[in-house]
Amino acid sequence: MFASRERSEFGPVDIAFTDRHGGISSAPFDSLDVSRSRPGRDAELASNLARLANAFAVPGFATMHQMHGAEVRVVDVPGLAPGRCDALVTKTAGVALCVRVGDCVPVVFADAATGVVGVAHAGRAGMVAGVVGATVDAMRSLGATLIEAYIGSHVCGGCYEVPPAMRDEVAGLVPAAFACTRWGTPSLDLGAGVRSQLDAAGCTSNDRARCTRESDDLYSHRRDGDRSGRFAGLVVVRGGERD
């Protein structure tokens, strides 16, 4: 169920990235698909989220209708779905945040000292739109100072082939994303691009990524197209009142 899970050494923050195991979805979405909706499968998705909430020991998740943009929402009620946006931040203990991906970069943010956390959906378009910096700005507005970022699994630069003009356009805005596939054609390294943006924003990066396309226990739209599910990046601050 969890591809990686950790507790911040600085405070009671739990961070996790899921894999595709431990849910009830049947093939080809087997089994822990957490997509927003899927025709005829909404009961499966709800059950998967409930299983995940139980395993993560939270009442539910704040989820997004992700748009490949840079809009950030602040949430302070557990389980709220705040609508169309690509990042969530909170300073409320017990409010678990969820970002869903299947090749885009999931980024989880935590300032354990102040209890401010966030998640961002940073695919090609979101990265270019500046969702990483916008999330950091929103966390700082809530009082965050020293922000640790965790970069989850996404399609790697060796696999993410794009047309030459697209690589030029993106690399013109995010130079670190310029890459080549293993077979020598233009590609984008979204992880490197996001990392460069985290560096520029003054965050410490922790790499928890594998390549989704190359990892059968993760979902990958590049590999499986419309037959791909989505996995999740999660964060919650445990405990009661904070200053």
Ligand SMILES: [Zn+2]
């Ligand atoms: Zn790869």
